[in-house]
Amino acid sequence: MSLAGKKLLLIIGGGIAAYKSLDLIRRLRERGASVRAVMTGAAQEFVTPLSVGALTGEKPFTELFDAASEFDVGHIRLAREADVIVVAPATADLMAKMANGLANDLATAILLATHRPVLVAPAMNPAMWTHPATQRNFAQLIADGISAIGPNQGEMAESNETGTGRMAEPVEIVAAVENLIAIAPDKSSLKGKRVLVTSGPTREPIDPVRFISNQSSGKQGHAVARAAAAAGAEVVLISGPVELPDPSGIKTIHVNTAAEMLKAAEAALPVDVAICAAAVADWKIDDAAPEKMKKANGGPLTLCLSENPDILSTIAHHKRRPKLVVGFAAETEKILDNAKAKLAKKGCDWIVANDVSPETGVFGGERNTVHLVTREGVEDWPTQSKEAVAGALVRRIADTLKRAGK
Numbered sequence: 001m002s003l004a005g006k007k008l009l010l011i012i013g014g015g016i017a018a019y020k021s022l023d024l025i026r027r028l029r030e031r032g033a034s035v036r037a038v039m040t041g042a043a044q045e046f047v048t049p050l051s052v053g054a055l056t057g058e059k060p061f062t063e064l065f066d067a068a069s070e071f072d073v074g075h076i077r078l079a080r081e082a083d084v085i086v087v088a089p090a091t092a093d094l095m096a097k098m099a100n101g102l103a104n105d106l107a108t109a110i111l112l113a114t115h116r117p118v119l120v121a122p123a124m125n126p127a128m129w130t131h132p133a134t135q136r137n138f139a140q141l142i143a144d145g146i147s148a149i150g151p152n153q154g155e156m157a158e159s160n161e162t163g164t165g166r167m168a169e170p171v172e173i174v175a176a177v178e179n180l181i182a183i184a185p186d187k188s189s190l191k192g193k194r195v196l197v198t199s200g201p202t203r204e205p206i207d208p209v210r211f212i213s214n215q216s217s218g219k220q221g222h223a224v225a226r227a228a229a230a231a232g233a234e235v236v237l238i239s240g241p242v243e244l245p246d247p248s249g250i251k252t253i254h255v256n257t258a259a260e261m262l263k264a265a266e267a268a269l270p271v272d273v274a275i276c277a278a279a280v281a282d283w284k285i286d287d288a289a290p291e292k293m294k295k296a297n298g299g300p301l302t303l304c305l306s307e308n309p310d311i312l313s314t315i316a317h318h319k320r321r322p323k324l325v326v327g328f329a330a331e332t333e334k335i336l337d338n339a340k341a342k343l344a345k346k347g348c349d350w351i352v353a354n355d356v357s358p359e360t361g362v363f364g365g366e367r368n369t370v371h372l373v374t375r376e377g378v379e380d381w382p383t384q385s386k387e388a389v390a391g392a393l394v395r396r397i398a399d400t401l402k403r404a405g406k
């Protein structure tokens with residue numbers, strides 16, 4: 001893929017792998033991208049602004065409090081004008097600041113001010129990489145929707161140590177940038193649209209301390225919410241209990257039961273698009289016990305279940321029906337037959353069907369293989385990250401609304 005016409009902002013952190021970022025600039029420019037560079041103070045200890053500027057063709061930006069560049073380009077413009085921001089090498093320090101929203105230098109102020117896709121290429125000593133603090137920060141960045149490449153395993157540049165911590169090679173970073181540009185929704189394609197997303201499982205109480213639920217992690221639904229927001233939509237995310245932080249900048253409503261999720265979803269109407277990615281429990285327990293239940297002398301326990309309200313169908317038949325209603329169907333067998341039946345039965349416009357049988361690792365995993373079932377037919381999408389599935393779905397939604405003049 002060519003990067004012709006794409007504007008990349010490369011933030012170079014202060015790690016020994018900074019020397020590789022010189023090669024990265026060259027390779028990005030070879031593919032037609034224009035590259036602007038920002039160097040942290042520490043980065044300038046490893047490579048000179050002169051080398052970086054010679055390769056980008058423009059003086060690198062280094063200072064937050066630089067009157068000349070603030071009047072000229074400024075950190076907010078740098079944050080907004082890039083198609084993709086790449087942090088390479090992403091030091092432990094930079095990732096810690098990003099994960100916590102610090103902004104006390106030019107690089108971190110840009111990273112806090114941007115809504116553009118960000119790719120980090122971590123690079124550090126294996127002890128720094130495996131430290132719980134770094135792992136916590138890295139997990140936070142992924143939860144915030146930031147993409148990552150590497151680190152790789154191998155020998156460290158500055159010591160005889162071997163382990164995980166080597167920065168990904170420039171060719172790998174270029175491929176990751178190309179992928180990110182391919183999946184990134186156009187930043188204003190859903191501008192002015194209101195989008196409702198449901199995500200995660202629901203919990204149906206048995207008694208005050210027990211419940212029935214399912215394996216949904218909420219990763220796919222949260223990724224869809226982030227992708228819709230990145231495309232300029234005003235997003236309302238209704239989330240069941242998940243171990244994910246609320247996506248930044250998105251109104252998130254927390255619920256437990258299917259009944260609570262339905263109430264919150266109806267209250268969010270009208271919306272232009274509803275995407276029901278939550279794994280809503282089909283059944284609830286009749287008469288959940290008001291007190292913790294006790295064992296009954298080894299005898300069997302019978303729970304009486306009744307059907308929960310159907311959120312997707314209720315929204316699809318609502319008097320304030322959204323222009324486009326999309327459901328997700330997690331199946332473990334006859335995926336397409338079940339998805340087609342669901343499309344007809346629920347009255348929604350599209351079903352995103354996926355195989356969640358345990359061997360696929362979809363529930364809780366990072367990748368997903370989906371089929372888009374519409375009234376026109378079935379599209380088989382390749383196995384890709386949940387972020388990529390979300391990006392492709394949002395692009396498809398924006399195209400459909402545009403073509404229908406909605």
Ligand SMILES: Cc1cc2nc3c(=O)[nH]c(=O)nc-3n(C[C@H](O)[C@H](O)[C@H](O)COP(=O)(O)O)c2cc1C
Pocket residue numbers: 012013014015016017040041042043090091092093094123124125128158
């Ligand atoms: C010789 C040397 C090599 C270093 N290499 C790394 C590295 O590979 N990764 C890293 O996270 N920090 C590394 N550090 C530490 C960072 O330079 C330090 O945390 C610095 O504050 C990072 O600043 P920055 O995140 O603003 O670029 C190194 C320090 C020295 C002196």
